[in-house]
Amino acid sequence: MIFHIHFSYLQNSGEIRRIKNINKDLAFRLSNDVIEIAFISIFHFIHLRKYKFLLNEGIKHKYYIPVLPFSYGKYFFKALNSFWISFCLLIIYLLKKPSYIIGEFSIAWQALRFIPKHTKCIIDVHGATREEYDYSTSGKKHDERFSRYFDFLEERGMKRASYIVCQSSEMKRFLLKKYPFLKEEKLYVYKCSADSRLFFYSPEIRQSMRKQFELENSQKLFIYSGGLHRWQRFEDTLKFFSDYKLQHPNSKYLILTLNKEEALSIIENKYTHLINDCIVKSVDNNEVHRYLNAADIAFLLRDNVIMNAVASPTKLSEYLCCGLPIISSQVAKKWIDNDKFIFYEDSDIKTLDSFLENVNREDIATYAKELMTLETDRKQMQLLINNERAKQNHH
Numbered sequence: 001m002i003f004h005i006h007f008s009y010l011q012n013s014g015e016i017r018r019i020k021n022i023n024k025d026l027a028f029r030l031s032n033d034v035i036e037i038a039f040i041s042i043f044h045f046i047h048l049r050k051y052k053f054l055l056n057e058g059i060k061h062k063y064y065i066p067v068l069p070f071s072y073g074k075y076f077f078k079a080l081n082s083f084w085i086s087f088c089l090l091i092i093y094l095l096k097k098p099s100y101i102i103g104e105f106s107i108a109w110q111a112l113r114f115i116p117k118h119t120k121c122i123i124d125v126h127g128a129t130r131e132e133y134d135y136s137t138s139g140k141k142h143d144e145r146f147s148r149y150f151d152f153l154e155e156r157g158m159k160r161a162s163y164i165v166c167q168s169s170e171m172k173r174f175l176l177k178k179y180p181f182l183k184e185e186k187l188y189v190y191k192c193s194a195d196s197r198l199f200f201y202s203p204e205i206r207q208s209m210r211k212q213f214e215l216e217n218s219q220k221l222f223i224y225s226g227g228l229h230r231w232q233r234f235e236d237t238l239k240f241f242s243d244y245k246l247q248h249p250n251s252k253y254l255i256l257t258l259n260k261e262e263a264l265s266i267i268e269n270k271y272t273h274l275i276n277d278c279i280v281k282s283v284d285n286n287e288v289h290r291y292l293n294a295a296d297i298a299f300l301l302r303d304n305v306i307m308n309a310v311a312s313p314t315k316l317s318e319y320l321c322c323g324l325p326i327i328s329s330q331v332a333k334k335w336i337d338n339d340k341f342i343f344y345e346d347s348d349i350k351t352l353d354s355f356l357e358n359v360n361r362e363d364i365a366t367y368a369k370e371l372m373t374l375e376t377d378r379k380q381m382q383l384l385i386n387n388e389r390a391k392q393n394h395h
Contacts, residue, residue, distance in 0.1 A: 001031060001033040001034075001035065001096060001097070001098040001099060001100075002027050002030055002031040002033065002034050002035070002098055002099065002100040002101070002102065003035050003036075003037055003089075003092070003093070003096070003098045003100070003101040003102070004019075004022075004023055004027045004034060004035070004036050004037070004055065004101075004102045005036075005037040005038075005039065005089065005101065005102065005103050005104060005108075005111055006019050006036075006037075006038055006039075006055075006104040007038070007039050007040070007067075007104055007105065008038070008104075009038065009040040009041070009044045009051045010051075011051070011053040012258065012285065014192065014226075014314040014315075015126075016055075017192075017285075017314065018126060018167075018192045018314070019055060019104065019124075020055050020056065021190075021193075021374060021377070022102065022124055022165065022190065023036075023055040023056050023059075023102075024056055025190075025374070025377065025378050025381045026102065026122070026165070026190075026381045026384070026385070027100075027102055028056065028058060029381065029382075029385050030100055030385060030388070031099070031100065032058070033060055034056075034058065034059055034060060035059070035060055035061050035062070035063070035092075035096060035098070036054065036055050036059045036061070036062040036063070037062070037063045037065065037089065037092065038062065038063070038064050038065070039065045039066075039067050039085055039088075039111070040064060040065070040066065040067065041066070041067060041069060042066040042067065042068065042069055043069060045064065045066035048064055052064075063092060065085070065088045067081055067084065067085060068080060068081040068084060075143055075145045075146060075149070078146065078149065079149065082110040082153070083113075085110055085111045086110060086111055086112070086113045086114050087114070089101075089111045089112070089114070089115065090114040090115065093114075093115055093119075098119065099119065099120065100119070100120050100121070100122065101115060101119060101120075101121045101122070102121075102122045102123075102124060103121060103122070103123050103124065103157075104124050104126070105123075105124070105125070105126070105127060105129060106123065106125045106127065106128060106129050106153075106154045106157060106158075107129045107150055107153035107154050107157060108121075108123045108124075108157050108161075109123075109153050109154070109156040109157035109160055110153050112157065112160055113156070117160075120162040120163075120388075121160055121161050121162055122161065122162060122163045122164070122165060122384075123157050123158075123160075123161040123163075123164050123165070124165045124190075125164055125165065125166050125167060125171060125175070126167035126192065126312070127167070127307075127311075128171070128174065128306060128307055128310050129150045129153075129154060130147050130150035130151050130154065131305070131306045131307045131310075132307045133146055133147060133150055134147060135231070135303075135305055135307045136231075155179065158175065158179050158181075158182055159181070161186070162186075162388075163186060163187075163188065163384055163388070164182075164186055164187045164188070165187075165188050165189075165190045165381075165384075166187055166188065166189050166190070167189075167190065167191060167192055167310070167311065167312040168189065168191055168310055168311060168312040168334075168335070169189050170309055170310045170334045170335075171189075171310040171311075171312075172184075172187050172189055174306070174309075174310045175187065185387075188380045188381070188383065188384045189377075189380055190377045190380055190381060191312040191317065191372065191376075191377055192312040192313065192314040192317065193312075193314075193317045193372050193373050193374050193376065193377050194314070194317040194318045194321045194368070194372065194373055194374070195373070195374050196321060196369055196373040196374070196375065198285070198286060198288075198289055199288075199289045199292070199317070199318045199321035199322055200289065200321055200322065200365065200369075201293060201321070201322050201323035201361055201362065201364075201365035202293055205289070205290055205293040205294075206293040206294055209290050209291065209293060209294035210294050212294075213252070213254075213279070213294060215252065215294070216250075218250075219250050219251060219252065220244075220248060220251040220252075220296045220297070220353075220356070221251070221252050221253075221254060221294060221295045221296050222237075222241055222244075222251065222252070222253045222254070222295065222296070222297055222298070222299065222327075223253075223254045223255075223256070223291065223292060223294075223295035223297070223298045223299070223324070224237050224253070224254075224255050224256065224257075224298065224299040225256040225257070225288060225291075225292070225298070225315055225318070225319075226256075226257060226315055227257060227258070227259060228257060228259045228262055228263060228266075231302065231303070231307075231308070232301070232302075233301040233302065233303070234263070234266070235266065235270070236301050236345075237253075237299040237301060237327075238253075238266070238267065238270075238271050238274060238278075240299070240301075240327065240345065240349070241253045241274070241277075241278075242271065242273070242274060243349055244349055244352065245274070245277065247350070248353075251277070252277055252278075252279065253274070253277060253278045253279070254278075254279045254281070254291060254294070254295060255278060255279065255280045255281070256281055256282070256283055256288060256291055257280070257282065258282055260280055260281070260282045263280050264280050267280070288318065289318075289321075289322055292318065292319060292322035292324055293322050293323070295324060296324075296356060297324060297325050297326070297327060297343065297352075297356060298315070298319040298324045298325070298326050298327070299326070299327050299328075300313060300315055300316060300319065300326045300327065300328045300332070301327065301328060301329060301345060302328065302329055302331050302332075303329065303331070304329050304330045304331040305331070308331045308334075309331050309334040310334070311335075312335070313335070316332075316335055316336070316372070317368060317372040317373070320336075320341065320364055320365070320367065320368035320372060321365060321368040321369065321372065321373065322365065323361030323362065323364045323365040324361075324364065325341045325342065325343060325355070325356070325359045325364060326341065326342055326343070327342075327343050327344075327345055328342055328343075328344065328345065329344065329345055329346070330344060330346075332344075336367075336371075336372075338367060340359070341359065341364050341367070343355050
């Protein structure tokens with residue numbers, strides 16, 4: 001039996017898509033008997049019916065555990081919450097006695113602290129928790145106790161884990177440097193990659209969609225797909241597009257987001273001059289590739305900080321699989337080793353047209369298919385599974 005624990009409550013988020021993939025490619029390949037345990041805010045727990053879903057159909061049972069509010073605003077509540085999570089997992093552990101536990105986040109030890117050492121724990125590290133906290137509280141009320149506590153939880157987890165799954169090669173390098181006691185063979189890379197069955201380049205789809213939008217061949221269509229959090233820098237994409245439009249008045253900007261009303265509000269209140277040039281839509285994930293194919297270039301702006309350097313943005317692989325070049329910052333050099341697909345935001349915007357003329361959509365899609373799909377990630381998980389089975393046979 002294996003426990004898969006996580007802290008996500010939104011069924012359609014990029015985070016949960018990665019967790020579902022880990023569940024399918026690792027949990028169910030280690031054991032057919034999988035129990036899902038979701039720790040969710042008590043505010044969402046009250047409306048549990050709205051947030052009920054399973055990572056996969058084969059899940060035998062799912063436990064929903066409420067966690068205390070204000071745990072990222074008050075240090076006392078964070079510490080108390082950490083012990084509450086550990087206590088709840090221990091109770092379920094004593095009832096079920098799993099052989100493996102997969103824990104989400106670098107600070108997964110907050111849930112694993114009471115679990116007996118003979119139970120093998122796999123930590124899925126998608127995010128540098130301390131670095132994310134420092135970034136999100138920069139210029140605001142920063143509590144150094146949180147930073148130290150996150151480092152404490154992370155270090156304990158790195159020591160406790162039988163295996164560590166990293167969201168990027170840069171994350172693997174980061175952890176090996178931060179924790180010299182780690183052995184490289186303990187770490188495996190499983191990116192936030194795209195499903196090549198859903199995301200691919202198709203000239204036929206491109207032509208059809210551009211016809212639907214009534215776009216001429218010469219018109220440039222920018223696209224953004226994702227949320228509107230501060231770190232996603234949505235407003236900076238509007239500023240960039242606005243600058244480009246000064247020289248290219250017939251260009252358009254397509255925005256795909258679940259936060260449609262919020263995006264429209266930002267445009268109507270701050271970028272009134274772009275109202276007629278921005279198309280804002282909410283579409284099913286199965287349809288996103290059609291819109292990506294229609295576009296000419298995609299926004300993926302991030303600040304050049306550790307939090308983003310060690311990331312593996314789901315949108316990066318989705319964009320590239322559809323043959324789209326991206327507009328990004330220097331941090332993108334940490335994500336891919338071929339920067340001819342990147343137009344850096346600090347470049348002269350007048351050179352964007354020549355950049356687009358020289359980029360080849362087929363080449364981008366081929367590059368992504370070889371390095372940034374679920375098929376590639378599954379090979380890494382198979383290596384982990386093979387090593388684990390070899391150890392079992394040895395004993």
